[in-house]
Amino acid sequence: MSEKALRDLNTIPGSEKKNESSSKGSFIKPFVGNMDENVEECLKKNSVSLVSPQMNGNETANPEVDTGNSEVEYIESENLNDLEDVDASLETLLASLDSKNWVMVCEALNNVRRLSIFHKEAMLDMLGDVIVLVAKSLKNPRSAVCKTAVMTSADIFSAYNDNLIDSLDPLLTQLLLKSSQDKRFVCEAAERALVAMTKWVSPVLLLPKLQPYLKNRNPRIRAKASMCFCRSVxxxxxxxxKSYGIDKLIQIAASQLSDQLPESREAARTLLLELQTVYEKFHDLESTTVSEHQPDMDSWENFCQSKLSPLSAQAVLRVTNIGREGLVLGS
Structure with missing residues (x-):
């Protein structure tokens, strides 16, 4: 190298030398932006995969691709493992469920599921507050949070049964909404949660909770509520x-026969056939008290005509007669 070139090199400022040498080797790009930047946006930019928290080799999951290129794995209830530190999880549970960090919320929801399965007595005192926050997650526009909350709801129903009846309304409203929306994998999960609800919550307590939704302005919500009502009865x-009131139940079912959506009408038909079978069973048991001269006074037809308007009675009898004929032909 010439003497002039050496002199030129020595006159380059130190900062420029550093930049020049950096360009020739590995360069770690510094963080640019606000450190408090929304976590969700950071994950979107970096396409980070989210694996359900506290998974290990014994837990298997069903992967779904969520918005923002974040892969979320949903763990089935039977594959959830117990918590390592129950007390610590309980201490931070409500704050984590209410976090603005959606990853933390998903982790907290899975912890609610673990507590419901393995330590349900430990969470009983805060169950009402937990349900309010689970319902809040059901409203979350991010499908990963929403579906995890739906799965959490199913585990809560299975664990707490009638203990949650006073806190049920927020969950019920959101599950009926989610089961009637267009995101298929969320919709299917919500329907499974509603099935769990009708399985684990006593019908005497659940039916009055469902009744208002049978008159909801949204026909899809009415349809889902009708299906739940039909499963619960x-x-x-x-x-x-008989104790609940078969006359009350037949009036409810009859009102759904003319509903807008076929799911409502089909649920009503199924329920009416069930009520007819039940009525005839206890009518047969009491038939010895019926006068021989008035054998038809307590028939199903007369019962319907005495409890319903003429048009409703006609519609109900048409359904049950057709249903009965179908059963006879199929036997």
Whole structure:
């Protein structure tokens, strides 16, 4: 190298030398932006995969691709493992459920599921507050949070049964909404949660909660509520249906026969056939008290005509007669 070139090199400022040498080797780009930047946006920019928290080799999951290129794995209830530190999880649970960090919320929801399965007594005192926050997550526009909250709801129903009845309304409203919306994988999960609800919550307590939704302005919500109502009634049993009031139940079912959506009408038809079967069962048991001269006074037809308007009675009898004929032909 010439003497002039050496002199030129020595006159370059130190900062420029550093930049020149950096360009020739590895260069770590510094963080640019606000450190408090929304976590969700950071994850979107970096396409970070989110794996459900506290998973290990024993937990398997069903992967779904969520908005923002973030892969979320949803763990089925039977594959959830117990918490390592129950007390610590309980201490931070409500704050984590209410976090603005959606990853933290998903982790907290899965912890609610673990507590419901393995330590339900430990969470009982805060169950009402937990349900309010789970319902809040059901409203979250991010499908990962929403579906995890739906799965959490199913585990809560399974664990707490009638203990949650006073806190049920927020969950019920949101699950009916989610089960009637267009995101298929969220919709299907919500329907499974509603099935769990009708399985684990006593029908005597659940049916009054469902009734207002049968008159909801949204036809899809009415349809989902009708399906829940139809599934719940048979769990009363013959004596339970009689005690609850078969006349009340037949009036509810009859009102759904003319509903807008076929799901509502089909649920009503199924329920009416169930009520007819139950009515005839306890009518047969009491038939010895009926006068021989008035054998038809307590028939299903007369019962319907005495409890319903003429048009409603006609519609109900048409459904039950067709249903009965179908059963006879199919036997």
């Amino acid at each position: 048979p769990q009363l049993g013959v004596e339970g249906i």
